[in-house]
Amino acid sequence: MVLIFKYDNGWIVNEQKHIIAVQSKLDYENRQVVREARNTEIHQQWDILYLDASKGVPKSGFSKVWGMYINRPFHIQTQMSSGRFVDYISNRLYIKTPNKRPTQEFYFDYVTRTIRCKGYNNYAIDVRNTLAYGYGINSYWY
């Protein structure tokens, strides 16, 4: 029986002892769900969230897991003596004197789990090689 499953403490197992898992252990949007032999890795483990016990996607409040308030604007200030703010200029991030522009305002977006800029709403902070940039949200990597 390939489609009769049971939930076993995080694993979803069928009667042939196959478990369902995320393909190639890659936590990407639209990644295929596949069958595998059971091991202890996290890409094979799932939680069952019953709808009547679920609160929906959080839109505000503090996220303990991510350490930031959701959708609450903030500045990112260096702890160096100047106290400058991170500013978004043409895809790159610089420190600049506070200037009240929205390019110095950021917020934590819970849906994509990214830090986004109020001045460039479609962009999120992204690290490529050794530099931090602002790049367009791409569901492939969030």
Next chain:
Amino acid sequence: MTSYARTGKVNQQWSIIYVDKASKEITKGLNKRGFYVNRPFMIVSRMWMNRFISVAGGNNLVIQTRKDNEKRQMWRFDQVSKTIKSIFDDKKSMDVRGGNVYSYPTDSRWY
């Protein structure tokens, strides 16, 4: 159904359940398979982004970011067929074919 010489294996063994003693299929509550019967749920990956199993296109199952009230991400356990049924398409159940997991029409031949 066929007749064989006796082997003692489980495919040759049967229980007799008298109708007046037979219990009805449960329609709610937690069953032996670890699911609440007919109670809609979502399946959340324990990976970093906590994405949800979602029906993509007609049959494919993929992981996606949670969307409120998205029926493609909702499932229920059907006690009659013992399958995980899609709420997006109630005629389909979670099914393993080859190496992938799909949502395919529930066929009484397999359950």
